[in-house]
Amino acid sequence: MADIGPEEILARFEELSVLESEIEQAELEIIRTQYTLHAPIYKKRAAVIAKIPHFWALVFEQSPPEVDTYIQPSDSKVFAECLESLDVTRFEIDDPKGSPKSFALRFTFAPNDYFEDSVLEKKFYYRRSLDGFDGFVSEPVKIHWKKGKDLSDGLTDAAYKLWQAQQKLGNGDNRAAEKRLPEYKSLAKKMESDVGVSTSFFTIFGFVSSFRYVSAEESQKARKIEKENSEKRRRGEKVEDEGPNDDDEDYQETEVFPGGDEPAMLIAEDMWPAAIRYFSKSPSTALYTRERQANPIGGAFQRFPLMTCFHPS
Amino acid sequence: MADIGPEEILARFEELSVLESEIEQAELEIIRTQYTLHAPIYKKRAAVIAKIPHFWALVFEQSPPEVDTYIQPSDSKVFAECLESLDVTRFEIDDPKGSPKSFALRFTFAPNDYFEDSVLEKKFYYRRSLDGFDGFVSEPVKIHWKKGKDLSDGLTDAAYKLWQAQQKLGNGDNRAAEKRLPEYKSLAKKMESDVGVSTSFFTIFGFVSSFRYVSAEESQKARKIEKENSEKRRRGEKVEDEGPNDDDEDYQETEVFPGGDEPAMLIAEDMWPAAIRYFSKSPSTALYTRERQANPIGGAFQRFPLMTCFHPS
Numbered sequence: 363m364a365d366i367g368p369e370e371i372l373a374r375f376e377e378l379s380v381l382e383s384e385i386e387q388a389e390l391e392i393i394r395t396q397y398t399l400h401a402p403i404y405k406k407r408a409a410v411i412a413k414i415p416h417f418w419a420l421v422f423e424q425s426p427p428e429v430d431t432y433i434q435p436s437d438s439k440v441f442a443e444c445l446e447s448l449d450v451t452r453f454e455i456d457d458p459k460g461s462p463k464s465f466a467l468r469f470t471f472a473p474n475d476y477f478e479d480s481v482l483e484k485k486f487y488y489r490r491s492l493d494g495f496d497g498f499v500s501e502p503v504k505i506h507w508k509k510g511k512d513l514s515d516g517l518t519d520a521a522y523k524l525w526q527a528q529q530k531l532g533n534g535d536n537r538a539a540e541k542r543l544p545e546y547k548s549l550a551k552k553m554e555s556d557v558g559v560s561t562s563f564f565t566i567f568g569f570v571s572s573f574r575y576v577s578a579e580e581s582q583k584a585r586k587i588e589k590e591n592s593e594k595r596r597r598g599e600k601v602e603d604e605g606p607n608d609d610d611e612d613y614q615e616t617e618v619f620p621g622g623d624e625p626a627m628l629i630a631e632d633m634w635p636a637a638i639r640y641f642s643k644s645p646s647t648a649l650y651t652r653e654r655q656a657n658p659i660g661g662a663f664q665r666f667p668l669m670t671c672f673h674p675s
Numbered sequence: 676m677a678d679i680g681p682e683e684i685l686a687r688f689e690e691l692s693v694l695e696s697e698i699e700q701a702e703l704e705i706i707r708t709q710y711t712l713h714a715p716i717y718k719k720r721a722a723v724i725a726k727i728p729h730f731w732a733l734v735f736e737q738s739p740p741e742v743d744t745y746i747q748p749s750d751s752k753v754f755a756e757c758l759e760s761l762d763v764t765r766f767e768i769d770d771p772k773g774s775p776k777s778f779a780l781r782f783t784f785a786p787n788d789y790f791e792d793s794v795l796e797k798k799f800y801y802r803r804s805l806d807g808f809d810g811f812v813s814e815p816v817k818i819h820w821k822k823g824k825d826l827s828d829g830l831t832d833a834a835y836k837l838w839q840a841q842q843k844l845g846n847g848d849n850r851a852a853e854k855r856l857p858e859y860k861s862l863a864k865k866m867e868s869d870v871g872v873s874t875s876f877f878t879i880f881g882f883v884s885s886f887r888y889v890s891a892e893e894s895q896k897a898r899k900i901e902k903e904n905s906e907k908r909r910r911g912e913k914v915e916d917e918g919p920n921d922d923d924e925d926y927q928e929t930e931v932f933p934g935g936d937e938p939a940m941l942i943a944e945d946m947w948p949a950a951i952r953y954f955s956k957s958p959s960t961a962l963y964t965r966e967r968q969a970n971p972i973g974g975a976f977q978r979f980p981l982m983t984c985f986h987p988s
Binding site: 396 | 694
């Protein structure tokens with residue numbers, strides 16, 4: 363095992379690449395199977411949850427630390443007052459041009475004092491860039507904040523405006539032009555002065571990427587190349603290495619929710635599927651369960667402060 | 676939605692319980708499908724990996740923080756010198772009395788200066804206790820350390836000896852007798868004086884539970900009761916709540932690797948399946964890949980310190 367020549371090591375590396383893409387395909391197949399198998403159960407669950415007041419607010423109250431760290435007290439208040447449902451969909455599950463890993467978080471809200479929207483949906487696209495990035499990108503979602511109620515302190519609006527301005531520039535390598543946009547400059551400046559300020563969870567709706575935005579077209583092209591390389595490796599042919607990533611650090615200058623795909627994934631892959639377990643862990647639920655002989659339901663629920671600010675829908 | 680009576684809330688809670696067990700069943704089914712679908716690929720992978728020196732040492736070098744925190748420099752040295760393979764099996768995948776979630780980590784080592792064993796296998800049983808614990812338990816594995824080479828500083832031996840003494844006590848509620856065992860007292864004392872000392876990763880072979888040990892018999896009984904309750908709920912009958920957990924904190928007095936199931940799960944569910952990705956992230960691999968035109972393989976590999984201490988098998 364120690365005596366191995368450079369040519370042989372190279373051959374082993376090519377074999378590993380082939381296996382890696384087989385494993386990737388098998389993983390995608392599992393995501394598809396799981397989604398199909400679980401969909402009817404989650405549909406039934408949604409119907410039951412809809413009849414339990416504050417279900418999702420109580421789940422978010424029990425968030426794992428990686429999500430909880432992004433939820434400010436004012437966000438919890440919004441969840442408690444008006445979050446009606448959360449749904450997770452894999453909207454590209456059967457789309458050969460997309461990825462089964464892509465997912466959307468769809469929040470439904472009762473009428474409230476904060477924003478006009480009754481649905482806020484954030485899509486995370488699993489894409490591949492031509493320079494080797496594999497991960498989630500997203501398009502900023504506009505939240506129609508009511509006057510003086512913007513919990514993101516202007517960040518979701520700024521991200522959305524920059525996005526629109528970038529779209530007007532059109533395709534191609536317009537990075538230099540992007541950086542000259544007034545929307546770019548003002549957001550970058552705001553981000554710089556905001557360093558260290560805790561931002562609202564709702565800012566996640568402005569998230570773009572932990573790398574840079576990758577279009578559907580670029581991703582399809584990159585996957586086609588990857589597939590061709592993978593075929594070549596399978597046939598034992600040599601494949602040119604992908605170049606190293608560009609220095610894309612400056613894209614994070616205008617990222618309003620750096621690393622936003624991480625908590626989003628945790629919500630989609632842990633909190634949402636395991637929501638009943640999170641709900642059961644809630645002190646309110648436990649309080650209710652333990653004391654239900656002694657107290658009417660209203661008693662237990664109302665004693666918990668979260669419960670006092672709910673607007674019936 | 677806000678106007679909901681106590682009886683209705685109760686009914687909704689029962690419905691959630693039924694759904695929770697349906698989701699659990701669907702999850703187990705996915706684990707089975709995944710295992711079957713992936714097994715042949717991982718078998719091929721093992722054959723390729725066996726020809727790449729230090730593959731697993733390089734993977735462990737890239738451990739995520741939750742695992743890395745348990746790996747001391749002396750552990751890395753053992754991995755670099757003699758870890759030959761790592762395999763993960765779900766040994767109860769088709770056992771109706773067991774659980775598809777149970778898994779084993781099987782490490783294979785070249786002859787080395789530290790211990791006599793060529794295989795160290797640690798089994799994590801997914802079990803349920805009669806008082807409501809659901810999680811992993813394990814039996815201490817004896818490591819035959821060579822003289823003066825015990826990286827766990829006596830902890831794996833002490834855990835194994837206590838385990839053997841407990842087995843001799845036989846079944847039944849012998850907790851009081853257990854606590855009177857000299858093996859219990861000496862391990863508890865050692866644990867107390869060891870507080871704050873970093874222990875070797877190899878101590879994980881002495882891990883028992885984050886709760887207390889749960890036997891296969893207790894687990895089968897607990898699952899039978901849970902199944903009956905679940906049937907009752909499905910029929911709309913009321914079910915007695917399980918009692919609250921006993922105060923089992925004192926079991927942690929003799930747990931040599933508290934929370935050991937967490938890094939074990941990460942190894943089984945993340946590092947092992949994604950090993951090729953971890954391997955590719957290694958600086959040694961990158962060094963090799965980038966400089967392969969300029970340097971012979973030996974050059975790049977040997978320049979990396981990890982590579983200097985490998986004993987050919």
